[in-house]
Amino acid sequence: MKFLKITIFLLLVSSNFLQAKTDTIEVFSKAMNKSLKATVIKPAGIEGLDHEFPSVYVLHGAWGNYLDWHKNVKKNNLLQELADLYQIILVTPGVAPFSYYYDSPLMDSVQYETYISKELVPYVDANFPTIKDKNARAITGLSMGGHGAMMIAAKHPELFSAAGSMSGVMNIDVRTWVGNESTQEERRKSQREMLGEIEYDYPFSPYTAVGLVNQMKQNGIALLIDCGVDDFLIETNRQLHQLLLENDTPHEYTERPGAHTWDYWTDALPFHILFINQVFERNKIRLHD
Template sequence: MKKLIPTICFCLLFSFAVKSQTGKVFDNLKLTSKILKSERSFSIYLPPDYESSKRDYPVLYLLHGAGDDHTGWVQFGEVLHITDKAIKAGKATPMIIVMPDANTGKRGYFNTEDWRYEDFFFEELMPYVEKKYRIRGEKRYRAISGLSMGGGGTFMYALHKPELFSSACPLSASVGMLPKDTVKIKDFAESEKKSVAEMRKYFKRHSAISLLDSIPVEDIKSVRWYIDCGDDDFLFEGNSLVHISMMKKKIPHEYRVRDGAHNWTYWRESLPEVLKFVSAAFHQH
């Protein structure tokens, strides 16, 4: 009987070590962008079994809001703790989470004449991380989410390139110009020293509501949508209008309005639901 004690102790220690595994976050990674002519930072979350396995993983691109950078979801969103907990509880599949910086030099996820961030995202960042890390490159295993400005980026990227994402989860999103705001295009054109036609084209390309009217419905339906905005959020109107538009076009989507405002308390509670939602596609819902 005594001979069994070392074996039992080893098994208990091994079991504890496996259960106590945690993911890792690297929050100051760099890549050089020819498009943006600068060195760009990003953070990445690697799941608990990344170093001990040889498998490839699905990926979630997680976008920050205005005023934050690539460390926002790490520092304030508690992405490490929340994702580890969701994976351990079996509510989320192990995944890689990429968090880019869109707030250094200039701010924003959209293309302008001197800030082609959307081109950088798709032509440089995505190929770089999906080659460097063991990421599965098919649509089914790629998702995108983000808050506020990053929620707007989520809408735009998934609507501009629906062939790339299985799921999109905009949180408290800035959805772009609303129909009632179109009278302001002339003022924007004057302030930006652009023609009204140029500004109208720009806002049409960066308005979720306009894109829902111009993109083939079947393309939009190819993405699983999870839209979440608090009942006290100043961006509630735009998110509500997107929901109504999707309802009218019979585009399947999840729409959540919870008690809360435009803050990290709300978004930390959103993240577990996002992880659960995107995992359903990764696992073949």
């Protein structure tokens, strides 16, 4: 019995050691004069190893925070399992609600494009064993975070080799959303406060993903877009898909059953990480050039 207890104890210690480790960090943003939290999920057993890993930034949605991808997914330890499986470092930043990850021309407190691209990425690269090369770095996100991922990657091709969107707000124009009429005017009001008057019709504002399709083509970043057919943002995703087809931008586009829910995103994230990992595998030769 004593031997059995010791064996069980060692197994528990071993399984805990082998699980990917999550660190909570706090990064000061000079652009906004405030600190923001994020989590960094590392593959298991990397402490003390002289080895660097690819990194993926996973962005949350409008009502979320830096812990969303840990607390709300429907599969326990999903991020940790993905970090271990693909030997990657995952980063989940936190930003303000309804900020859409852009830099406001009117509000110093809303400079999230700058924060992600010029403050958070350098901080993570300086403090964690990441491969400091765009060919081993990617970004994806859900809803508002999908918008952020596509927009930031389009504007900063020097940082990312792949970008993804799950149920993303590919057009911040609330007229393209299906339903949710009660909240649409609130969103438009907050957009005016942060952006002022912008162009919502074609060729669209650069503050929205559909206004950046030319940059997406020029940059050659691998793109993955998916959305549930019952999602209120489905038309914005179809619109971006059509614009990318029209300007001959290579991209992966998927519609499947589902709505704007954590059930959908729990299923979507492994698909995105698989896609990103395939991009990293193709990029390996470039890392050694």
